Amino acid sequence: MFSKRARLWLGLIAVASLLSLASSCNPKPPEGGTDTGDKTGKAYASKGDEGTITGKVSFTGAAPEPKKIDTSADAACTSKSPNLLTEDWAVKDGKLANTFVYIKDGTLADNSKIGDYTFATPSAAVVLDQNGCHYKPHVLGVVVNQNISITNSDPTTHNIHFMPANNPDWNQSQVNGAAALTHKLAHAEVLVPVKCNQHPWMKSYVGVLKHPFFAVSAEDGSFTIKGVPPGKYTVVAWHEGGAKGTEKTMEVTVPAKGAPTADFSFGAAAGLSGQPSSLPMMPALEVPMMGKH
């Protein structure tokens, strides 16, 4: 029979092989399913006296011209979107779209902090569509753990790649006609860059917050943030322009049932030159190749 020492070795080998088997079979952690992430704090209870912040985002000075994107690497993209343009500066009549406006922090009327509360995660998913080899919308916001439904409306394969700093990297291929993918992020992060590994010009930005007090400026620069508890807030408008994106900050007081206005301005006057933007995770290599006009 085996000696005591041999039995010990056999036992160790068995344990080691079981461990390696367990780790190799370990499935990926569920997508945010068990990670409550930033869902901490007491649930906010509405007093029925919430207000609304509205505003316009302007671009002062000469608006940077959108540039034509060379999509020749994928004929399906070229045929569906023969005139695809860069979207890093969407300026129309001096108004700037695709600005992410959100409450960064603040104090409610009873001196509690907005960050101390949890807010319900909307049950409806936000749709991020890949359509014409670009993302629709270009900028979007979700509450922590809210589902993002990713659809492919193109006759080609996309590979969506979330590149967060506070959440796990996530990267999924989606062939033509495939079912929608669902993704959610458990930790607040403004903003998460999203790119396509197939089409380097495709970019989108996803703001993830603990609360629902955010909006994206529309084509006319307007935005509305509803249901804000009365209080004093730091409101930030973020735009992807500039080396690492550009932030404008404003203190906003929301009276009970009040409707304060917060207007923001970006542009040459603010020191921006209209260069193609990139976050640190969006290296210059991924700036689209510029086609002839």
Ligand SMILES: [Cu+2]
């Ligand atoms: Cu793509």
